[in-house]
Amino acid sequence: MSAPETATPSNFIRTIIDEDLQSGRCDQVVTRFPPEPNGYLHIGHAKSICLNFGLAADYNGRCHLRFDDTNPVKEEDEYVEAIKEDVSWLGFDWGEHLYFASDYFETLYQYALKLIKAGTAYVDSQSAEEMRRNRGTLTEPGVESPHRNRSIEENLALFEQMKNGEHPDGSHILRAKIDMAAPNMNLRDPALYRILHAHHHRTGDTWCIYPMYDFAHGQEDSIEGVTYSICTLEFEDHRPLYEWFLRELEIFVPQQIEFARLNLSYTVMSKRKLLQLVTDKHVSGWDDPRMPTVSGMRRRGYPAAAIRTFCERIGVGRAASWIDLSVLEDCVREELNETACRRQAVLNPLKVTITNYDQLEELDAPNHPQRPELGSRVLPMSSELWIDRDDFMENPPPPKKYFRLGPEREVRLRNSYIIRCDEFIKDADGEIVELKCSADLDTLGKNPEGRKVKGIIHWVSAPHAQKVQVRVYDRLFDQENPDKAENYLSALNPDSLQISEALVEPSLIDAKPGETFQFERVGYFTVDSKDATDGEPVFNRTVTLRDTWAKMK
RNA sequence: UGGGGCGUCGCCAAGCGGUAAGGCACCGGAUUUUGAUUCCGGCAUUCCCAGGUUCGAUCCCUGGCGCCCCAGCCA
Numbered sequence: 001m002s003a004p005e006t007a008t009p010s011n012f013i014r015t016i017i018d019e020d021l022q023s024g025r026c027d028q029v030v031t032r033f034p035p036e037p038n039g040y041l042h043i044g045h046a047k048s049i050c051l052n053f054g055l056a057a058d059y060n061g062r063c064h065l066r067f068d069d070t071n072p073v074k075e076e077d078e079y080v081e082a083i084k085e086d087v088s089w090l091g092f093d094w095g096e097h098l099y100f101a102s103d104y105f106e107t108l109y110q111y112a113l114k115l116i117k118a119g120t121a122y123v124d125s126q127s128a129e130e131m132r133r134n135r136g137t138l139t140e141p142g143v144e145s146p147h148r149n150r151s152i153e154e155n156l157a158l159f160e161q162m163k164n165g166e167h168p169d170g171s172h173i174l175r176a177k178i179d180m181a182a183p184n185m186n187l188r189d190p191a192l193y194r195i196l197h198a199h200h201h202r203t204g205d206t207w208c209i210y211p212m213y214d215f216a217h218g219q220e221d222s223i224e225g226v227t228y229s230i231c232t233l234e235f236e237d238h239r240p241l242y243e244w245f246l247r248e249l250e251i252f253v254p255q256q257i258e259f260a261r262l263n264l265s266y267t268v269m270s271k272r273k274l275l276q277l278v279t280d281k282h283v284s285g286w287d288d289p290r291m292p293t294v295s296g297m298r299r300r301g302y303p304a305a306a307i308r309t310f311c312e313r314i315g316v317g318r319a320a321s322w323i324d325l326s327v328l329e330d331c332v333r334e335e336l337n338e339t340a341c342r343r344q345a346v347l348n349p350l351k352v353t354i355t356n357y358d359q360l361e362e363l364d365a366p367n368h369p370q371r372p373e374l375g376s377r378v379l380p381m382s383s384e385l386w387i388d389r390d391d392f393m394e395n396p397p398p399p400k401k402y403f404r405l406g407p408e409r410e411v412r413l414r415n416s417y418i419i420r421c422d423e424f425i426k427d428a429d430g431e432i433v434e435l436k437c438s439a440d441l442d443t444l445g446k447n448p449e450g451r452k453v454k455g456i457i458h459w460v461s462a463p464h465a466q467k468v469q470v471r472v473y474d475r476l477f478d479q480e481n482p483d484k485a486e487n488y489l490s491a492l493n494p495d496s497l498q499i500s501e502a503l504v505e506p507s508l509i510d511a512k513p514g515e516t517f518q519f520e521r522v523g524y525f526t527v528d529s530k531d532a533t534d535g536e537p538v539f540n541r542t543v544t545l546r547d548t549w550a551k552m553k
Numbered sequence: 554u555g556g557g558g559c560g561u562c563g564c565c566a567a568g569c570g571g572u573a574a575g576g577c578a579c580c581g582g583a584u585u586u587u588g589a590u591u592c593c594g595g596c597a598u599u600c601c602c603a604g605g606u607u608c609g610a611u612c613c614c615u616g617g618c619g620c621c622c623c624a625g626c627c628a
Contacts, residue, residue: 009566009567009575009576010567010568011566011567015569034628035628036627036628038627038628068628070627070628071627071628073627074627074628124626127626128625128626131626132624132625132626135624136555136624137555137624138555138556138623138624139554139555140555141555142624169626170626172626173626175626182555182556183555183556183557184555184556184557184623185555185556185623185624186623188624191625191626193626194626195626196626210626212625212626212627212628213627213628214628216628217628233557233558233559233621233622234621234622234623234628235628236557236558236622236623237556237557237558237622237623238623239557240557258558260559260621265564271628313565313566313575313576313577314565314566314576314577315565315566315567315576316566317559317565317566318558318559319558319559319560319565319566319620319621320558320559320560320620320621320622321564321565321566322564322565323564323565323577324563324564324565324577324578326564326577326578327564327565327576327577327578329577330576330577330578331577333589333590337589337590338590342587369585369586369587369589369590370590370591403588404588412586413586414586414587415586416586418586443586445586446586447586453586454588455588456585456586456587456588457587458587518587518589520587520589521587521588521589522587545587545588545589545590546588546589546590547588547589548588548589549588550588552588
């Protein structure tokens, strides 16, 4: 009845696929997510993953996970493993379709031979500097290489020698013979193979020539039967080249479709910059909870489902877009509100003594106010409590606007009694150190008659409280677009991490790594998966609760 | 003043010639033992601008303007 309509919003790529399927131009959907294993995946990659795997799932096709490992000097196995873990965690399964560009090295080599024999590729022996100079500029055509018309035999021989390691790095390069005057710079005799005496993470020292992206990517797609090769906008100018190679090689030509990459406010998305944040120790690692990486978000406590919702919500288009961080945070709250159990924790304690109460009680507190099926836990109550300093004001604003504790004011202790502040004690510096309150013992589980108490505050019984470390995270950058700063590092938020101690209700001491709770009235907190030990959880603040009171102030 | 793209609410984004979906944000108000959640309501007479075609244009044409990408032996 209630059609589980995957309210997947339409987008231009779906439109293209629908048309192709209907016209018969294409009869199946095969996509691929092709990361280079030179860093960890970030939220921008998540967008691509959700798009590619999502399309394959919706159209009953398949999506490959293919590592584009054509540059041995930057790639590592550590990244391969991390990427696989992230894709799985996001909820996607590549099944049998795990591939590596390096598996195609021999085939790619044969393809290069084919072009040389056809006279459309040649070995150039200019230096990188000369090549750069002869490429021309955006407005002037390039100059043809003096080696451009070497004979096929000579090219074959030289390329063979390159492959055999007889020439040093940079001494020769295989180029396509297209058009040095092409207005599209990518067509000015692009490089196909460079000499690199480097150890490859998978092929070891088997090769000392490696294909360039342009000569590898399309062929990989073609070999795998990919029907839609979805990539970001900056590859648009490469499409003519992508198709040129496949046509020259007379192999299947997949359709390349470009979409706008994700930009998120208050963060950077370039792998180079993320790597620098890690190597320069501005963060603790790729999985630092402040990082926009999939592993960082996981450690921070963002649920995979929230990230998927986010990727769906932001849509897919071709216009450069800048998504506000609040969209992501809203997705996280939406998911966590539904799933996280409620607990009480005090981050900034102020002592409260209840003068007319001298017992120890075990109160029952529900785990989730809207979901009774989630059960309840025991919440110990005594006459000595900790409450949050923010919940008391010596000189509160007019009663209409403020309903927390203050002199002579009443407030509900969440899941417990209503108390009234009779006096407050200050130390020598004038700082408030303790409140003396009296409880209305007839208000447990019911409201008093004749008056209504609007304020509700959270608390923890002092003798039962457990001390835990809390890491309060804020945005890593305090400028909306760090890339606009002179140097993005100068936009780093000096207060992005504040470590403090919190006093929490006893049930929290057994929290397991990765478990998320809502500390009522404060925010969602997730047990760190690296630094927590048994009986000593460390809580990462995942995201705050919406706070309309903060806005009023 | 080479080529390739893009321009619909503060931020995303549907719409594909028939008279502007939705989300986030924001602003009201209701319910509430989380100032949370939930719930109601508000939020583009207008689609970068100017002409044109048409009974009718955000959607078609022409001309402007603005923004993004490309000169790695990176991907």
